[in-house]
Amino acid sequence: MKGGNKLPAEIYIDGASAGNPGPSGIGIFLKYDGKAESFSIPLGIMSNHEAEFSALIEGMKICVEKGLRTVSFRTDSQVVDRAANAGFAKNPSFRHFIEEMLQLQNEFDLFFIKWIPSKENQVADQLARKAIHLSKG
Secondary structure, three states: OOOOOOOOEEEEEEEEEOOOOEEEEEEEEEEEOOEEEEEEEEEEEEOHHHHHHHHHHHHHHHHHHOOOOEEEEEEOOHHHHHHHHHOOOOOHHHHHHHHHHHHHHOOOOEEEEEEOOHHHOHHHHHHHHHHHHHHHO
16 A cells, blocks of 8 residues: 555553652553564663653654554553643653653654553553563663
8 A cells, every 4th residue: 555554553551660669661562554563661760650651752752763653552541641632741740751742743643542441451561560570680
């Protein structure tokens, strides 16, 4: 098909921390053009919410690198979902994540994010937990 696949890439994201704050990691499960890719990325010490926001930012960066223009993110974090859809976070410690997210959104033709129950996000959760163990080395 000329111009590539028009179906949105689906990106399942999760962040996890062993302690709050504690060693953290993110999991990203990406489905596009009939492919599936998994990422477990250790982060170091941060809070669970910071890890959740980091998962969104890193997922967006991966999509930009792959040239994906229509993306649909899934998160089980209501804080990330609300902040991303509003383009605003009341908590000042999350504002830099929102600013980076808004800049990255300019790279996409269409950007969606939707909250899903944890039971529908188990692959990303397992990837995030694996990343914590990678960070503990």
